Amino acid sequence: xxxxxxxxxxxxxxxxxxxxxEKYRPAINALDTFLFVPDxxxxxxxxxxxxxxxxxxxxxxxxxxxxxxxxxMWNAGYQHYTQLxxxxxxxxxxxxxxxxxxxxxxxxxxxxxxxxFAFAIMRGHEVNEGYLVTGLLIPMIMPVDIPLWMVALSVxxxxxxxxxxxxxxxxxxxxxxxxxxxxxxxxxxxxxSGNKIWVSEASNVDSISGETILGSLAANKEVTYNAAExxxxxxxxSISETSTLCIVAGALILIxxxxxDWRIILSGVIGAAAMxxxxxxxxxxGVEGNGLTxxxxxxxxxxxxxxxxxxxxxxxxxxAAQTMKGKWIYGVLIGLTAILIRTLNPAYPEGIMxxxxxxxxxxxxxxxxxxxxNIKKRKKRLDMKSVKTA
Amino acid sequence: xxxxxxxKKGLKLNLKGEAKNSIEQAQKSKTVALRPSxxxxxxxxxxxxxxxxxxxxxxxxxxxxxxxxxxxxxVSGVLKEIKRGAKRKILEVIIEADDNIEYKDFGSMNxxxxxxxxxxxxxxxxxxxxxxxxxxxxIPADADDTPKAIYISAYDTAPLSASYEVVLKDKAExxxxxxxxxxxxxxxxxxxxxxxxxxxxxxxxxxxxxxxISGPHPxxxxxxxxxxxxxxxxxxxxxxxxxxxxxxxxxxxxxGKYNAERTVVVTGSAAHENNxxxxxxxxxxxxxxxxxxxxxxxxxxxxxxxxGEKIESDxxxxxxxxxxxxxxxxxxxxxxGWVPFKDNDIHSASKTSLSWLFPNKKYDVNTNLxxxxxxxxxxxxxxxxxxMDILPMQLLKACMAGDIEKMENLGIYEVxxxxxxxxEYTNTSKIEAQEIIRNGLDLMIxxxx
Numbered sequence: 143x144x145x146x147x148x149x150x151x152x153x154x155x156x157x158x159x160x161x162x163x164e165k166y167r168p169a170i171n172a173l174d175t176f177l178f179v180p181d182x183x184x185x186x187x188x189x190x191x192x193x194x195x196x197x198x199x200x201x202x203x204x205x206x207x208x209x210x211x212x213x214x215m216w217n218a219g220y221q222h223y224t225q226l227x228x229x230x231x232x233x234x235x236x237x238x239x240x241x242x243x244x245x246x247x248x249x250x251x252x253x254x255x256x257x258x259f260a261f262a263i264m265r266g267h268e269v270n271e272g273y274l275v276t277g278l279l280i281p282m283i284m285p286v287d288i289p290l291w292m293v294a295l296s297v298x299x300x301x302x303x304x305x306x307x308x309x310x311x312x313x314x315x316x317x318x319x320x321x322x323x324x325x326x327x328x329x330x331x332x333x334x335s336g337n338k339i340w341v342s343e344a345s346n347v348d349s350i351s352g353e354t355i356l357g358s359l360a361a362n363k364e365v366t367y368n369a370a371e372x373x374x375x376x377x378x379x380s381i382s383e384t385s386t387l388c389i390v391a392g393a394l395i396l397i398x399x400x401x402x403d404w405r406i407i408l409s410g411v412i413g414a415a416a417m418x419x420x421x422x423x424x425x426x427x428g429v430e431g432n433g434l435t436x437x438x439x440x441x442x443x444x445x446x447x448x449x450x451x452x453x454x455x456x457x458x459x460x461x462a463a464q465t466m467k468g469k470w471i472y473g474v475l476i477g478l479t480a481i482l483i484r485t486l487n488p489a490y491p492e493g494i495m496x497x498x499x500x501x502x503x504x505x506x507x508x509x510x511x512x513x514x515x516n517i518k519k520r521k522k523r524l525d526m527k528s529v530k531t532a
Numbered sequence: 533x534x535x536x537x538x539x540k541k542g543l544k545l546n547l548k549g550e551a552k553n554s555i556e557q558a559q560k561s562k563t564v565a566l567r568p569s570x571x572x573x574x575x576x577x578x579x580x581x582x583x584x585x586x587x588x589x590x591x592x593x594x595x596x597x598x599x600x601x602x603x604x605x606x607v608s609g610v611l612k613e614i615k616r617g618a619k620r621k622i623l624e625v626i627i628e629a630d631d632n633i634e635y636k637d638f639g640s641m642n643x644x645x646x647x648x649x650x651x652x653x654x655x656x657x658x659x660x661x662x663x664x665x666x667x668x669x670x671i672p673a674d675a676d677d678t679p680k681a682i683y684i685s686a687y688d689t690a691p692l693s694a695s696y697e698v699v700l701k702d703k704a705e706x707x708x709x710x711x712x713x714x715x716x717x718x719x720x721x722x723x724x725x726x727x728x729x730x731x732x733x734x735x736x737x738x739x740x741x742x743x744x745i746s747g748p749h750p751x752x753x754x755x756x757x758x759x760x761x762x763x764x765x766x767x768x769x770x771x772x773x774x775x776x777x778x779x780x781x782x783x784x785x786x787x788g789k790y791n792a793e794r795t796v797v798v799t800g801s802a803a804h805e806n807n808x809x810x811x812x813x814x815x816x817x818x819x820x821x822x823x824x825x826x827x828x829x830x831x832x833x834x835x836x837x838x839x840g841e842k843i844e845s846d847x848x849x850x851x852x853x854x855x856x857x858x859x860x861x862x863x864x865x866x867x868x869g870w871v872p873f874k875d876n877d878i879h880s881a882s883k884t885s886l887s888w889l890f891p892n893k894k895y896d897v898n899t900n901l902x903x904x905x906x907x908x909x910x911x912x913x914x915x916x917x918x919x920m921d922i923l924p925m926q927l928l929k930a931c932m933a934g935d936i937e938k939m940e941n942l943g944i945y946e947v948x949x950x951x952x953x954x955x956e957y958t959n960t961s962k963i964e965a966q967e968i969i970r971n972g973l974d975l976m977i978x979x980x981x
Contacts, residue, residue: 147865175904179869183862183899187949187966188838188957189831190859194882195903196960197870199910202884205872270906312907312961399872399883403912459911464925466915516923517941524765 150174168262172269200271202401206392207278207382207454213375214382215239218286221378222342225350239286242342243381246281249290253297254280261306270311272318272460276300279319279454282382283447284326285339292330296322316502317461320495327495335491340378352378355445356484356491359433372444383450386443393453402457405466406473410452411443413477418442421485434485442481451494452476461502465512472508476501534735536728537760539747539919543881543954545691546894547837549801549859551808553698558796561817564607565848566592566625571662573671573977574601576622584611589636589790591659592625600675604659606792606815608634624848629814635789643713643785651716660784663777664717667758667770668945669973679771681720681762686734686775687727687745689752690836690953692799694854696775697732698810699795703779704733710782715739717771725757750919755951759920764945776854796849798823800837800858801896802830816848819856826858831899833857838953839966862900869902878902881958882913906961917954920946924955928965931972936979939972948973
């Protein structure tokens with residue numbers, strides 16, 4: 143270990159303050175701190191510090207994403223081969239998916255981290271770890287056949303406009319990964335919606351239809367998948383959103399490590415279930431619903447991107463509500479609007495992306511009212527006091 | 533009936549290096565130092581010149597803005613040196629101590645039978661007033677104020693801190709006398725917080741409103757007690773004082789002597805076990821007079837690990853400190869330290885380490901930052917460390933932005949830096965929460981007063 147440390151210190155020499163590559167210090171530091179926790183000691187305030195840091199937190203999220211990612215790779219291949227009428231071995235299916243998806247991840251990290259490093263050097267701050275998560279999330283929520291240059295462009299948009307324009311990590315209003323997806327969705331709708339994009343090679347091979355469940359429902363067609371398939375995720379869809387099972391595994395990691403706030407996940411599910419129940423009840427109220435409104439409320443929770451969105455996107459602490467009460471309100475509203483958009487707006491068979499982005503925008507407002515509540519309590523106390531003494 | 537304060541939020545940090553409960557007389561400190569920086573915001577005006585002969589209780593300096601805020605000498609001897617820094621700012625006043633302390637005689641006074649104004653006059657004119665700190669802002673109390681209450685916390689819940697049962701063991705009588713004097717300073721109550729679990733004599737103290745405390749740190753912080761009993765509002769003043777200083781006041785009223793005895797506990801894993809005990813010494817003593825046996829490459833802290841001040845081994849203990857903590861420096865690299873569930877022997881309140889599975893394990897801590905400073909990303913963790921009804925992250929952001937109205941609205945008057953010590957300790961982004969609060973309070977002093 144000492145030998146590696148000495149080598150690194152040697153490499154870092156030209157980057158030290160006063161030397162000619164000083165400007166590029168954040169870049170070399172980012173690499174170094176991935177090998178070693180630095181020898182920095184506390185200077186002010188508390189003399190001891192918790193073992194947790196942002197790297198650890200972000201890596202925990204990446205870990206939580208792994209089950210869904212692995213499943214997504216396998217499912218991409220499995221959907222492709224089964225729709226062709228073949229019955230692939232696990233490895234065959236997985237390799238097909240990996241062949242498609244690994245390049246997307248590489249492009250996303252290369253472009254995104256490149257920008258992050260450039261901004262860190264330009265602004266003279268250390269490289270923030272947030273992109274480790276964002277960079278993995280972006281390919282995971284894309285359709286499997288999206289061209290790599292579109293991934294790159296979406297990443298550039300998300301990092302520049304979604305994040306750096308607001309001041310970088312911690313300052314952004316919208317979730318960067320969803321910003322990337324929304325960009326791709328509105329800029330290249332033919333690659334991001336329709337019936338021909340959800341299964342690998344569906345657009346080139348006629349025999350593959352590969353409609354998503356929500357797509358079929360929106361077109362008032364019969365759904366041929368059962369609840370077990372929907373839950374395990376052996377259905378067409380964006381790369382990693384299909385398996386509610388793997389997402390629940392990730393959610394458990396996030397909740398047990400307290401990296402994601404359970405309040406948002408729970409309240410989101412409650413909100414979605416409530417809206418689902420309400421829509422299911424429409425026929426009994428004399429309103430004829432459509433295929434989506436009549437879809438059982440519990441199935442709404444396990445198809446589409448809802449589960450993935452509420453677990454991995456809505457819980458992004460920067461763009462979510464930040465107060466405890468605010469998180470409950472924020473979660474419920476995401477759940478309600480996600481299912482509402484999904485069922486009642488024919489243009490968007492899935493509503494979770496827009497619903498989270500919408501609530502990202504309103505999160506500061508929600509927080510504002512929660513904070514006002516705290517302020518009012520304090521003012522009331524002061525008023526009571528002045529009345530007593532007067 | 534005592535008031536019961538029970539809190540749930542916070543953190544009980546079990547650290548290695550606890551001290552034995554035995555008290556020993558420390559070696560005589562050849563010199564003592566009075567440092568103006570120990571009294572926040574105090575700008576000193578010196579009364580004496582170098583070479584002056586003084587008795588214990590003689591005035592050394594007073595506040596430029598209030599001549600009733602006086603600091604007197606804890607020992608008799610010769611004023612040896614006035615150390616100055618940039619712009620001739622006074623850093624330290626060093627007094628060479630006599631072998632036998634000669635006390636200035638203030639005469640005896642029974643506080644219970646005396647006029648309030650006379651008691652107050654005596655406390656402030658003889659330099660005892662400097663033991664009183666004012667909330668908001670945590671600055672020396674102003675003699676012209678009448679506080680709405682006085683708070684004493686005799687239960688320090690901070691890690692590796694002194695036990696007041698040990699410190700006050702043979703000072704019960706003086707402590708009671710000091711309380712009697714304090715009751716004359718306020719129109720309200722004198723609150724005394726004690727550990728609910730212990731059967732200490734402190735529970736029998738008269739003329740106080742007793743608060744029994746239970747829960748993790750910061751349960752014993754004065755700020756927590758104030759918040760749970762009579763929360764601070766705008767324009768109000770509360771005074772706080774440390775228990776041993778109450779005994780000093782009580783003794784001075786009884787005997788007429790300013791006996792600035794300080795019981796200091798030496799703790800921390802880098803102090804050797806035979807050195808880890810309580811020492812009777814004098815306020816402002818040389819650290820080396822009682823810290824004799826400790827590891828190299830360690831940090832000496834006057835105070836506890838969360839709020840104390842770093843000092844050198846040839847330095848002096850702070851005016852208010854009764855704890856000297858010695859822990860190893862953490863100036864070492866640690867490979868792949870960011871991997872979750874690795875290095876579980878480093879304490880973490882976060883669940884990304886397995887250390888939470890062992891709540892009773894004692895940890896060996898060092899001063900490594902365990903990461904680097906980052907933008908604030910994680911939410912919800914500060915709230916877990918804040919028992920008060922205060923939004924910690926929002927208050928910190930208001931302080932960073934210098935938004936006075938918002939700071940006031942969010943309760944800046946109710947907090948002092950130590951209330952944010954655990955927020956700072958557990959923070960993922962490694963921000964300096966205590967310094968941010970201190971700067972916020974200083975801004976309030978200049979803008980609102």
